[in-house]
Ligand SMILES: NC(=O)C1=CN([C@@H]2O[C@H](COP(=O)(O)OP(=O)(O)OC[C@H]3O[C@@H](n4cnc5c(N)ncnc54)[C@H](OP(=O)(O)O)[C@@H]3O)[C@@H](O)[C@H]2O)C=CC1
């Protein structure tokens with residue numbers, strides 16, 4: 001069970017914090033089961049210790065003897081160096097979860113050069129409040145119990161989908177990066193509402209609740225997004241006018257391109273940092 005496992009985060013940035021927050025505040029994992037290690041930023045370590053009551057250290061000083069689950073949360077370009085550094089400390093009982101965009105389980109397995117279970121986990125920053133949607137895919141040495149553990153941990157920070165590793169790029173474009181598209185949308189909705197006479201705080205509240213309500217409708221009704229859209233749209237009404245402006249200005253295409261380009265970038269991260277030819 002997850003609550004009896006000791007978890008070490010390698011990397012203590014935004015994603016590590018979002019997961020730590022979800023694990024402690026939403027899933028009730030004890031802070032004394034969590035350690036976070038970064039490269040050198042001491043202020044950041046202090047910040048995390050003060051905020052979550054967890055232990056923090058540098059990777060150089062980290063001991064993995066009492067760790068059960070290692071969560072890799074450095075940038076993709078740091079993967080190789082960090083894995084080389086961790087390699088001598090790895091033990092047979094370790095389960096490794098990697099949140100690194102683009103980096104394959106094969107690459108990690110090759111660098112650590114041992115048959116440890118590697119699970120790729122793609123959460124998003126809504127983990128912070130237990131509302132991530134997290135994709136997980138298993139590497140070659142992953143047993144059912146390891147996948148169960150990865151699933152339990154991911155459920156602690158939101159919803160989970162088991163996918164194939166080939167689907168990880170599009171999952172990353174859709175859900176890993178996804179919150180940013182919605183924040184961008186909200187930024188623009190808020191700005192234009194302010195320009196048209198609403199106070200910023202009020203505009204933010206209204207736009208966010210509108211997005212939340214629409215999102216909940218998609219999850220709770222049996223209608224597709226397209227059917228739900230039609231129910232909002234009166235002939236020759238306000239929504240029709242708004243949607244026409246969206247289409248005329250490339251709104252739909254822009255959204256498709258965003259997901260597509262993010263997925264492509266995930267693929268190219270692999271090419272860049274694993275130095276392998278990618279089809
Ligand atoms: N942010 C997001 O929304 C999501 C991110 N991800 C993935 O999560 C990973 C982390 O992203 P994010 O948290 O945004 O990145 P950040 O830049 O916020 O954090 C990176 C962390 O890695 C640490 N680090 C850098 N080099 C080393 C090293 N050699 N040894 C140990 N630690 C090191 C940094 O420490 P220091 O500050 O001391 O240098 C820092 O704590 C990425 O691979 C990303 O693809 C996945 C899903 C969503």
Ligand SMILES: O=C(O)[C@@H]1CCC=N1
Pocket residue numbers: 101172176177
């Ligand atoms: O922007 C990135 O590369 C990371 C991966 C998914 C979300 N943030």
